[in-house]
Amino acid sequence: MTTETPFRTGFVSIVGSPNVGKSTLLNQLLKQRLSIVCKKPQTTRNRILGIYNAPGCQILFFDTPGFHQGPKALDRFLTNQALSACANVDLILVLVESCGERSRLPQPLLEVVAQSRIPALLAINKIDLIERPRLLPLMESHARDFPFREILPVSALKGEGLDELLAAMIRFLPEGPQLYPGDMISDLPERFFAGELIREQVLKNVHAEIPYGTAVCIETFNERDDGLVMIEAAIIVERESHKKVLVGHNGQMIRRIGEAARGQLEKFLGTRVFLKTFVRVEKKWTRSMSKLDEFGYHEG
Ligand SMILES: Nc1nc2c(ncn2[C@@H]2O[C@H](COP(=O)(O)OP(=O)(O)OP(=O)(O)O)[C@@H](O)[C@H]2O)c(=O)[nH]1
Numbered sequence: 001m002t003t004e005t006p007f008r009t010g011f012v013s014i015v016g017s018p019n020v021g022k023s024t025l026l027n028q029l030l031k032q033r034l035s036i037v038c039k040k041p042q043t044t045r046n047r048i049l050g051i052y053n054a055p056g057c058q059i060l061f062f063d064t065p066g067f068h069q070g071p072k073a074l075d076r077f078l079t080n081q082a083l084s085a086c087a088n089v090d091l092i093l094v095l096v097e098s099c100g101e102r103s104r105l106p107q108p109l110l111e112v113v114a115q116s117r118i119p120a121l122l123a124i125n126k127i128d129l130i131e132r133p134r135l136l137p138l139m140e141s142h143a144r145d146f147p148f149r150e151i152l153p154v155s156a157l158k159g160e161g162l163d164e165l166l167a168a169m170i171r172f173l174p175e176g177p178q179l180y181p182g183d184m185i186s187d188l189p190e191r192f193f194a195g196e197l198i199r200e201q202v203l204k205n206v207h208a209e210i211p212y213g214t215a216v217c218i219e220t221f222n223e224r225d226d227g228l229v230m231i232e233a234a235i236i237v238e239r240e241s242h243k244k245v246l247v248g249h250n251g252q253m254i255r256r257i258g259e260a261a262r263g264q265l266e267k268f269l270g271t272r273v274f275l276k277t278f279v280r281v282e283k284k285w286t287r288s289m290s291k292l293d294e295f296g297y298h299e300g
């Protein structure tokens, strides 16, 4: 008689401080560039669902904004997104860095994790940046500070330790049927990812504090019969001076952003894309709840 291994399905939230590599990890696990990545903090803004499919299991991952507390409506929105991800999931994966300031455990976030009573694993990311002998003391110290079920060293960037991490996560998932079709990678619409890929190019090409006050609004998204996808996107900034920087001398900057974004969009959508971008000033939108809502940052 053979006993079949039951199918496991569950929700896993990836949480942690800004810039620790949450989105890089999600992309590596899914082998898809689903969530935008940047060396600057506060890149991810929405809770992004990424679906991992393998024989015998389906994991529904939430990538979340980095947990950080600040005064603006946008800061509060980002923090709420991170905190709400610590409820109604089967497992919480906390991510820290292997060295530097973000190797410390994010205490306020861990208090929420503790209250949730949801099992938590810790992944220590960016182990490619430290000497191996430093790893064990770090793992021991984190184990003393919080009752993580398991602590796993990984490098999301280099793909190290990910099989072990996946195996550990699967052990904590409940038995249950597959919830989404096996070829689906997210529940978010393509136009959401279009906006994100454009915002990623703004983050990469524009310096200083400007990207933090930037949102992207997809005004039209149409696929023509011949397969060409026509996209019109407004890049929203807070000030006229920021608009000047984004447009650049003779429109050079906005052209560079548009061309790079179009390339990424064509890869993501697997088809030709016509992209028109323009810059619009909306004063103090990061302080306004109604504007946040308008630009796609919905609570809940
Ligand atoms: N050396 C090294 N760098 C990494 C690793 N994982 C991520 N990074 C880099 O860390 C930076 C931040 O990565 P993200 O994935 O955007 O981090 P995040 O936690 O999603 O950041 P927010 O969305 O802003 O909270 C990027 O420059 C990544 O390339 C890693 O394992 N090793």
Ligand SMILES: [Mg+2]
Pocket (backbone or CB within 6 Å): 022, 023, 024, 035, 036, 037, 043, 044, 063, 064, 065, 066
């Ligand atoms: Mg991110």
